[in-house]
Amino acid sequence: MHETNSLRGVDLNLLVVLDALLAEQHVSRTATRLNMSQPAVSHALGRLRHLFDDPLLIRRGGKLIPSAKALEIAPILTEALRQMQEVLEPEGFDAAREKRTFRLAMSDYGSSVILPGLLNVLRRDAPGIDVEIVHSSRDVMQGMVRDGECDLALGVFPKLPDRIEAQQLFVEHFACLADQAQLSGHDPRALEGYLARPHILVTMKDENISEIDAALAACGHTRRIAVTLPHWANATRLIGGTDLILTVAHKALQHMDGNPAFAIFEPPFSIPSFSFVQIWHERRNGDPGHQWLRDVVASLAMSLK
Template sequence: MHHMDNLRGIDLNLLVVLDALLAERHVSRAAARLNMSQPAVSHALARLRVLFDDPLLIRRGGQLVASARALEIAPVLEEALRQMRVVFGPGDFDPAKEKRTFRLAMSDYGSAVILPELTRLLRLEAPGIDLVINQSSREAMVRQVLDGECDLALGVFPDLPERLEAGPLISENFACLADRESMPGKERLDMEAYLSRPHVLVAMKDGANTEVDTALRAAGHQRRIAVTLPHWGNAPRLIQGTDLVLTVARNALVPYESDPTLIIFEPPFTIPSFPFVQVWHERRGGDPAHIWLRDAVSGVAISLGR
């Protein structure tokens, strides 16, 4: 590697491009991240391959895979650039001027709780930042963050693999929703009444749905589930005018607080709260735009916790 001894011969911008390519593993996404054209990024990659005497990224089945040498370079390069950004300060980052697309993964719970406020914040402070939201199972979300297909995942992740970092957003508790007319003169259901009613279960393989039945079993009880559905978005509508009870994460019920036909109350037994977090790859740790987005998401969550 004699020609790497002389740093003067290296255009530092090339290393910034390499860092983005190794993070994104995708030429057009790296280009969007760097505000460069796709041909310019491809040209930079060609120069980097000559410089390192290595293919660096290899196309395999429609995807770019990092070579062994690239995997060696990536953490060193990222750390070096991170330190340089600290030295030169984040002065170059201005949310109002940033043009970028972020890909976020979250369940429809996350979309309902965080997204409305986050979108308003972005339109006000960072109108050039676009969001693409996708929804998948917890396992798929973790994989997407690991593969760099997704910038940020929001959800309940009890055990995270190495190289992923998590920031707490909400400590979520459970609450019940019922039709007000179905419980005349009552503000809540006791255990007996709760168990005598049919229930709606939102089963989105998100882990946040089994807690209720686990807690009931621990207390030696079982409830009858009359309706199971994959998205809780429609669940509250099933409650109106029926004897059904819905027990879900409290923040999911915020939109129904002022609905006079419905009543929200504490469950008559203890269900442990669970942490709702945001998860990102440590590679994205020092990226100023990513830091700004994470801070925006936490800000929204804090305002929810009021």
């Protein structure tokens, strides 16, 4: 920082913009977060670069990458602003008055089990908070969290990069869905019948072998994949009137429970259960709004059957 600068001569609002820019690493999302125009955020970034005599955020491949100086000051700045907020607003975060947009990454499975309850809470308790949902593969969602392109990602993430935090929401297991009228003949509730049937596979095209096929391979078997698609919700609609078998996370089938036209049953071989988690970048740890959102998601997950 220039020697001629002093705290009294600094517009502290610029530090709020810098904190948001370092968290979002994106001008338009920072503008949305702070309820500012994009030109105003760009102008503030120019003033910040002069103030710190450093580029702070460097554009590379369409992204804003923090400079070494920015990475050094980011945690100090976030903590300083948090303490200032506690002084000015001793009651802390007020969801009912907050106006903000959160960007969440999740599959349609995550959307089906978490999103309805989350929207109910937001409309009831935080009507000024909006959410934008994006959907992609596991690796891409992790990258979006790492690069500040989304606030929170929900899914199955066996391996996480550095500086990514995670919280387990629940442990899930697999179940199978079949047309009840098609159970005779090759009964899929037995392994021989299961392997004789055609199957639906839900996967993103850039993901590796599914947990189901990995479990089958471990016991020396393969199955015939007759249909491959990227969406869980559409998969359940393809079962009626066919001999197809769908093996998916159990909670994705809960809306089918009690429907006499369909059979839901345990796979006839062992498939390891998995942890469904929410992940975020450690830069969000000092954000009370983000903490509130994580707590809401965790509470909703605990209430699921």
